[in-house]
Amino acid sequence: MRFRTLKQLAEVCASEGLTIADVMLADQSEESGKPPAYVFNKMREYYQIMKEAVDKGLTEDTTSRSGLTGKDAQRVMTYMAMQPTNLGEEACKAMAYALAVSEVNASMGRIIATPTAGSCGIIPGVFISSQQRFGWEDDHLVKGLLCAGAIGYVIANNSFVSGAEGGCQAEVGSAIGMAAGALVELRGGTPEQAMHAVGLALKNTLGLICDPVGGLVEIPCIVRNGFGAVNAMAAADMALAGVRSVIPSDEVVQVMYEVGTAMPEKHRETAKGGLAQTPTGRKIMKELNLNRKH
Numbered sequence: 621m622r623f624r625t626l627k628q629l630a631e632v633c634a635s636e637g638l639t640i641a642d643v644m645l646a647d648q649s650e651e652s653g654k655p656p657a658y659v660f661n662k663m664r665e666y667y668q669i670m671k672e673a674v675d676k677g678l679t680e681d682t683t684s685r686s687g688l689t690g691k692d693a694q695r696v697m698t699y700m701a702m703q704p705t706n707l708g709e710e711a712c713k714a715m716a717y718a719l720a721v722s723e724v725n726a727s728m729g730r731i732i733a734t735p736t737a738g739s740c741g742i743i744p745g746v747f748i749s750s751q752q753r754f755g756w757e758d759d760h761l762v763k764g765l766l767c768a769g770a771i772g773y774v775i776a777n778n779s780f781v782s783g784a785e786g787g788c789q790a791e792v793g794s795a796i797g798m799a800a801g802a803l804v805e806l807r808g809g810t811p812e813q814a815m816h817a818v819g820l821a822l823k824n825t826l827g828l829i830c831d832p833v834g835g836l837v838e839i840p841c842i843v844r845n846g847f848g849a850v851n852a853m854a855a856a857d858m859a860l861a862g863v864r865s866v867i868p869s870d871e872v873v874q875v876m877y878e879v880g881t882a883m884p885e886k887h888r889e890t891a892k893g894g895l896a897q898t899p900t901g902r903k904i905m906k907e908l909n910l911n912r913k914h
Contacts, residue, residue, distance in 0.1 A: 621647045626774050626815045626869045633811040640801070640811050641763035644770035663762045663769075666732045670721065670744040673731050677720025684726040686908060689838045693720035696846075710753055711850050718745025718849035722842040735772045735781040738788075738830075738837045739795035741845035743768055746799040746852050750806065760806065768802040771818055778870070779877035783830035784889040786880025792844045793825035793876065799852035800859070809860050819865025821855035822872045826879055829887035831894025833901045834908045840895055 622643070623629040632643050649656045676682070678697060683690030696716040699705070705712040718741035725731045731740040747761050772781065772794060780786030781794045800817040804810075809817075833839040865872065886893030895901050 621651065621773065623647075623770075624774065624777060626771070626818060626873070629770060629774065630811045630815050639763070639767070640770050640805055640814060641766040644766040644773075648766075648769070660759075660762060660766075663765045664758065667747075667758060667762050667765060669730060669732050670734075671748060673721045673724045673729060673740075674717045674744055674748050676729055677722075677724045678716070682720070682723035682727045682729070684723075684836075684838055685728065686834065686836055686838065688834070688836070688904065689726050689842055690723055692842065692846075693717070693723055707850065710749060711853055713752075714745045714749040714849040714853060715846040716745075717748050718742055718845040719842060721745065722845040726836070726838045726842060734768065735776065735794055735798065736783070736791045738783055738841050739791040739845060739848070741842070742792065742795040742848040742852060743799045743802070745845070745849035746803055747806075749849075750803060756806070764802040764806045767805045767814070768798040771798045771801045771814075774870075775822075775873055775876075779873045780880050782889075786876065787828060787883045787888050788830040788841075788844065789822075789825045789828040789876055790880055791830065792841075792848045793822055793828060795845075796825060796848045796852045796855070797821040799849070800855035803852065803856040804859050807856065807860060809856075813859045815869045816863070816865045817855045817859035819867060819869030819872045820858055820863065821852060822869070822876055823865065823867060824851065824855075826872075826876060827883075829883065829894050830889040831887060831896045832889060832891055833896045834905045835891040835896070836908075839904075 622632050649659050677693045693716045721741035721744045725737050725740050734743040775794045780790035783791045797818040800821040801814040804814040804817045
């Protein structure tokens with residue numbers, strides 16, 4: 621890749637007059653040895669899987685094997701149909717779609733990890749709801765995935781995307797940053813604005829712990845995806861409005877690494893702290909263990 625930092629990525633875009641998606645497509649093609657058309661078509665396949673996951677989450681029984689979660693996306697859609705929402709239709713729809721994909725994941729369905737299974741709902745929630753709102757063709761969203769991939773590449777190589785390494789800030793936080801930056805580019809914003817969106821998103825998830833109840837990617841993971849989709853849209857709107865991340869985005873990524881490194885083990889996907897160790901969390905764990913024995 622011609623870039624390792626977000627600043628370098630923006631500089632390549634500026635010097636060559638390219639979008640982030642253009643740069644990522646060319647660099648991924650060169651690195652993989654595959655033609656650009658092959659890379660683009662592979663991303664198109666991934667986007668179709670995302671759309672299928674949203675549809676499945678909204679129309680099928682997504683009750684997880686544990687029985688702890690399922691059908692919350694459908695509850696949100698029913699609520700939207702019955703009365704005005706506090707968020708407004710577009711943000712609420714993005715939230716519902718993000719929940720839908722996360723519930724498909726929890727019920728052993730097929731999803732695309734973006735960047736992880738635990739944060740798989742955020743980008744589809746933002747992308748598919750935005751596509752419906754603005755009438756974009758699928759290929760436009762495929763470019764968005766390439767843009768998000770470039771941002772994720774930088775985060776992964778300078779910090780974490782794994783909850784076991786850096787807490788939920790690394791999973792949900794990274795996905796929010798990727799979705800926010802990509803949405804800016806999808807809306808016609810500049811690479812510089814996209815970089816600001818990433819910084820705005822990431823610095824508002826710093827310190828978010830990974831505390832899966834029962835050790836499952838269900839509670840609180842699924843609802844965090846719903847909230848994450850809304851946060852990504854907010855960060856994108858701020859950046860498009862001209863709001864800047866005063867702390868440069870690369871520095872925010874570095875802080876995310878420092879915070880994740882300092883985070884206690886019990887708050888990094890071990891289910892030994894946080895919500896997993898509340899009285900209710902421990903009760904759920906005990907019941908799950910009993911069920912496994914039987």
